[in-house]
Amino acid sequence: MTVIRPHRLTRMLGRDPLEQARRATPLELLFDLAFVVAFAQAGNEVAHLVADGRIGAAVGGFLFSAAAICWAWINFAWFASGFDTDDWVFRALTMVQMAGVLVVALGVAPLFESIAHGEALDNGVLVAGYIVMRVAMVAQWLRAAAQSRAFRRTALMNAFSILVAQIGWVVMAVLHLRSVPLLIAFTLVLYAIELTGPIVAKRLWGLPWHSEHIAERYGLLLIITLGEVLLGTITAVTSAVGRVGWSEEAVLLVIAGVLLAFGVWWCYFIVPFSAFIERHRERVWMFGYGHILVFSAVAAFGAGLHVAAYVIEGEAVIGVVGAVLSVTIPLAVFTIAYFTIYSGLMMRIDAFHIGLALGMLAVLGLAVVVAALGWSLGWSLLVAAVAPLVTVIGYETVGYRHVAQDVADLEAA
Secondary structure, eight states: OOOOOOOOOOOOOOOOTTOTTOOOOHHHHHHHHHHHHHHHHHHHHHHHHHHTTOHHHHHHHHHHHHHHHHHHHHHHHHHHHHHOOOSHHHHHHHHHHHHHHHHHHHHHHHHHHHHHTTOSOOOHHHHHHHHHHHHHHHHHHHHHHHHOSTTHHHHHHHHHHHHHHHHHHHHHHHHTOOOHHHHHHHHHHHHHHHHHHHHHHHHHHOOOOOHHHHHHHHHHHHHHHHHHHHHHHHHHHHHHHHHHOOOHHHHHHHHHHHHHHHHHHHHHTTSOHHHHHHHTGGGHHHHHHHHHHHHHHHHHHHHHHHHHHHHHHTOOSSOHHHHHHHHHHHHHHHHHHHHHHHHHHHTSOOHHHHHHHHHHHHHHHHHHHHHHTTOOHHHHHHHHTTHHHHHHHHIIIIIHHHHHHHHHHHHHO
């Protein structure tokens, strides 16, 4: 029977980690869309800078912004998995966090611009968005601390680490640091605080997260990010066609973008991550934090496709090889991160999976080689689009037995 009820206050005691049929909520999906907007902003800025040949500024800005975006999403995803009450207070505070994400998205452009011009890091707007998000997130954790005796210390540790790190980000924004080494050191220290707080809390006092829910949440964000890749590709190609008309290159770019998005999706969902993280809950942070590279790489290869459209349009100073590298390097990062997460969860290195990873990397390298030999941009990217098929074909013919055996071993254990 369908239950209809108002969203009245519910005590935040902690969800059951073994709850049946736990699924992502519509609110969580709406929340994810706000983060994809921030990814899109970062991708657009990267594409502009790479097309202009300012690679260092593009990489630096993207690493800073992508890490900030991913971490804010991860922090909420794990909290919601453990404490989502779906009452009006939870919904209202989630809305505040979404507003903060949009402010972060508005701060991406000034951040990139300051890096590109060699000025003091202009992360004021981005930090302001983070403050909005963090006020709401701390309120969520403090509510859990007040209402859940079982997880009080976990909630307080998370709230404490967020507050300490946020004070650091504010200080960093106020100082307007120009020294790159000092900026990097400051950033690493703050991220160390951000990342270690939840790990310590979980290991000492636990967190009632749900394995199927977490795996689904990560998978859905990947899907939405891939959707943004497709949207960005079509938008960029439409702009190029408006300037120079339809061409073989434009058609091949669209085909390569679709094939790459579909191939990455197929590769990712080969692995039943929920089974692995449920069995090895003590290793789940390899999965949780490793996805920072996965999400960032997917957003970055979308930016690379945008760069390729600039090249077709004649609006880029980098050539065909540079455009191909802007797509293949993020895909190589995705490949390495994906197989490393799998190996880390299993705590062993499988020769077959090494072969698949090396096969994907070899195809990506081949795409760069043929571009250097004079192949057109479209055909070079089409070669790169074959890379995910290495894992797809390997899995569908032989590899599924390996995954099935790994799952069987987990269930037997």
